[in-house]
Amino acid sequence: MVERIDKNMGPAALQAATGRTHEQWRDLIEGAGGLEWTHRATVDWLVGEHGVDPWWAQGITVDFEQDRKGRLPGQQADGTFTVARTRTVPGERLAALAAVRAAVEARHGAPHGENLAAAQPVVRWRLDDGTRLAAAAQQPNRSGTPVGVTIERLPDAGAMAAAKAEIDAIFAAVG
Incomplete structure:
Protein backbone atom coordinates (compact mmCIF):
# COMPACT_ATOMS: atom_id res chain seq x y z
CA MET A 1 0.00 0.00 0.00
CA LYS A 69 -8.92 17.55 -2.95
CA GLY A 70 -9.20 13.79 -2.51
CA ARG A 71 -6.09 12.76 -4.42
CA LEU A 72 -5.24 9.17 -3.52
CA PRO A 73 -1.75 7.96 -2.55
CA GLY A 74 0.10 6.94 -5.71
CA GLN A 75 -2.24 8.99 -7.89
CA GLN A 76 -0.71 11.47 -10.29
CA ALA A 77 -2.09 14.90 -11.19
CA ASP A 78 -3.59 13.44 -14.40
CA GLY A 79 -5.58 10.84 -12.43
CA THR A 80 -3.43 7.85 -13.33
CA PHE A 81 -1.37 5.94 -10.76
CA THR A 82 2.34 5.23 -10.42
CA VAL A 83 4.36 2.72 -8.44
CA ALA A 84 8.10 2.68 -7.95
CA ARG A 85 10.62 0.55 -6.14
CA THR A 86 14.39 0.83 -5.78
CA ARG A 87 16.91 -1.93 -5.17
CA THR A 88 20.67 -1.79 -4.86
CA VAL A 89 22.21 -3.88 -7.62
CA PRO A 90 25.88 -4.96 -7.44
CA GLY A 91 28.23 -3.18 -9.79
CA GLU A 92 28.87 0.23 -11.22
CA ARG A 93 26.11 2.35 -12.64
CA LEU A 94 25.78 1.20 -16.24
CA ALA A 95 26.47 -2.46 -15.40
CA ALA A 96 23.75 -2.42 -12.71
CA LEU A 97 21.32 -0.75 -15.11
CA ALA A 98 22.21 -3.31 -17.80
CA ALA A 99 21.35 -6.15 -15.41
CA VAL A 100 17.92 -4.66 -14.71
CA ARG A 101 17.45 -3.90 -18.40
CA ALA A 102 18.09 -7.54 -19.30
CA ALA A 103 15.47 -8.68 -16.78
CA VAL A 104 12.90 -6.23 -18.18
CA GLU A 105 13.72 -7.13 -21.80
CA ALA A 106 13.19 -10.84 -20.99
CA ARG A 107 9.67 -9.97 -19.83
CA HIS A 108 8.70 -7.08 -22.13
CA GLY A 109 11.04 -6.96 -25.13
CA ALA A 110 13.19 -4.13 -26.39
CA PRO A 111 12.92 -0.69 -24.84
CA HIS A 112 11.56 2.24 -26.80
CA GLY A 113 14.16 4.69 -25.52
CA GLU A 114 17.22 5.21 -23.40
CA ASN A 115 19.58 7.93 -22.24
CA LEU A 116 22.69 6.33 -20.85
CA ALA A 117 24.64 9.61 -20.79
CA ALA A 118 22.18 11.39 -18.47
CA ALA A 119 23.04 12.32 -14.90
CA GLN A 120 20.70 9.46 -13.99
CA PRO A 121 20.95 6.94 -16.86
CA VAL A 122 17.52 5.62 -17.82
CA VAL A 123 15.90 3.02 -20.09
CA ARG A 124 12.17 3.23 -20.96
CA TRP A 125 9.51 0.80 -22.22
CA ARG A 126 5.94 1.25 -23.45
CA LEU A 127 4.07 -1.82 -22.26
CA ASP A 128 1.26 -3.54 -24.15
CA ASP A 129 -1.36 -2.48 -21.60
CA GLY A 130 -0.67 1.24 -22.16
CA THR A 131 1.50 1.69 -19.09
CA ARG A 132 5.10 2.81 -19.16
CA LEU A 133 8.07 1.33 -17.35
CA ALA A 134 11.38 3.05 -16.66
CA ALA A 135 14.58 1.83 -15.02
CA ALA A 136 17.02 4.49 -13.82
CA ALA A 137 20.42 4.11 -12.14
CA GLN A 138 21.31 6.43 -9.29
CA GLN A 139 24.75 7.28 -7.89
CA PRO A 140 26.58 4.14 -6.75
CA ASN A 141 27.19 3.60 -3.05
CA ARG A 142 29.39 1.20 -1.08
CA SER A 143 27.14 -1.78 -1.74
CA GLY A 144 26.34 -1.20 -5.42
CA THR A 145 24.06 1.00 -7.48
CA PRO A 146 20.49 1.84 -6.50
CA VAL A 147 18.29 1.23 -9.54
CA GLY A 148 14.73 2.52 -9.50
CA VAL A 149 12.00 0.86 -11.53
CA THR A 150 8.80 2.82 -12.07
CA ILE A 151 5.55 1.79 -13.73
CA GLU A 152 3.30 4.72 -14.56
CA ARG A 153 -0.01 5.44 -16.24
CA LEU A 154 -1.81 2.75 -14.27
CA PRO A 155 -5.55 3.22 -14.79
CA ASP A 156 -6.63 2.93 -11.15
CA ALA A 157 -5.46 2.16 -7.63
CA GLY A 158 -6.43 -1.48 -8.09
CA ALA A 159 -3.70 -1.91 -10.70
CA MET A 160 -0.96 -0.91 -8.26
CA ALA A 161 -0.59 -4.30 -6.56
CA ALA A 162 0.06 -6.09 -9.86
CA ALA A 163 2.55 -3.41 -10.89
CA LYS A 164 4.42 -3.77 -7.59
CA ALA A 165 4.51 -7.54 -8.11
CA GLU A 166 5.88 -7.00 -11.63
CA ILE A 167 8.66 -4.78 -10.32
CA ASP A 168 9.47 -7.32 -7.59
CA ALA A 169 9.64 -10.07 -10.26
CA ILE A 170 12.05 -7.95 -12.31
CA PHE A 171 14.34 -7.44 -9.31
CA ALA A 172 14.09 -11.15 -8.42
CA ALA A 173 15.29 -12.00 -11.93
CA VAL A 174 18.30 -9.72 -11.44
CA GLY A 175 19.25 -11.70 -8.34
Missing part, protein backbone atom coordinates in the same frame (compact mmCIF):
# COMPACT_ATOMS: atom_id res chain seq x y z
CA VAL A 2 1.21 3.50 -0.81
CA GLU A 3 0.96 5.92 2.10
CA ARG A 4 -0.12 9.53 2.08
CA ILE A 5 2.77 11.90 1.51
CA ASP A 6 2.45 13.48 4.96
CA LYS A 7 3.51 10.10 6.40
CA ASN A 8 6.77 10.30 4.40
CA MET A 9 7.38 14.07 4.52
CA GLY A 10 8.11 14.59 8.21
CA PRO A 11 6.51 17.57 9.92
CA ALA A 12 9.76 18.71 11.55
CA ALA A 13 11.66 18.59 8.26
CA LEU A 14 8.88 20.42 6.43
CA GLN A 15 8.71 23.19 9.02
CA ALA A 16 12.50 23.52 9.17
CA ALA A 17 12.76 23.77 5.37
CA THR A 18 9.72 25.97 4.69
CA GLY A 19 8.76 27.68 7.94
CA ARG A 20 5.26 26.17 7.97
CA THR A 21 3.55 22.95 9.02
CA HIS A 22 1.43 20.71 6.80
CA GLU A 23 -1.78 22.23 8.16
CA GLN A 24 -0.50 25.82 7.77
CA TRP A 25 0.38 25.19 4.11
CA ARG A 26 -2.97 23.51 3.47
CA ASP A 27 -4.88 26.42 4.98
CA LEU A 28 -2.79 29.01 3.12
CA ILE A 29 -3.23 27.32 -0.27
CA GLU A 30 -6.95 26.78 0.24
CA GLY A 31 -7.42 30.38 1.39
CA ALA A 32 -5.68 31.63 -1.75
CA GLY A 33 -8.04 29.66 -4.02
CA GLY A 34 -6.00 26.48 -4.38
CA LEU A 35 -9.02 24.19 -4.55
CA GLU A 36 -9.55 25.51 -8.09
CA TRP A 37 -5.89 25.39 -9.18
CA THR A 38 -4.09 22.76 -11.19
CA HIS A 39 -1.14 20.94 -9.68
CA ARG A 40 1.27 23.04 -11.75
CA ALA A 41 -0.41 26.31 -10.75
CA THR A 42 -0.09 25.40 -7.07
CA VAL A 43 3.59 24.51 -7.40
CA ASP A 44 4.27 27.71 -9.35
CA TRP A 45 2.44 29.78 -6.72
CA LEU A 46 4.44 28.23 -3.88
CA VAL A 47 7.74 28.83 -5.67
CA GLY A 48 6.91 32.30 -7.04
CA GLU A 49 4.91 33.81 -4.19
CA HIS A 50 6.51 32.11 -1.20
CA GLY A 51 10.02 31.23 -2.38
CA VAL A 52 9.55 27.53 -1.64
CA ASP A 53 12.21 25.26 -3.12
CA PRO A 54 10.68 23.39 -6.10
CA TRP A 55 11.24 19.98 -4.46
CA TRP A 56 9.37 21.03 -1.33
CA ALA A 57 6.70 22.76 -3.44
CA GLN A 58 5.91 19.46 -5.17
CA GLY A 59 5.53 17.68 -1.84
CA ILE A 60 3.42 20.45 -0.30
CA THR A 61 1.17 20.43 -3.36
CA VAL A 62 0.66 16.65 -3.29
CA ASP A 63 -0.03 16.85 0.46
CA PHE A 64 -2.65 19.58 -0.16
CA GLU A 65 -4.24 17.61 -2.98
CA GLN A 66 -4.42 14.46 -0.85
CA ASP A 67 -5.82 16.25 2.19
CA ARG A 68 -8.18 18.75 0.58
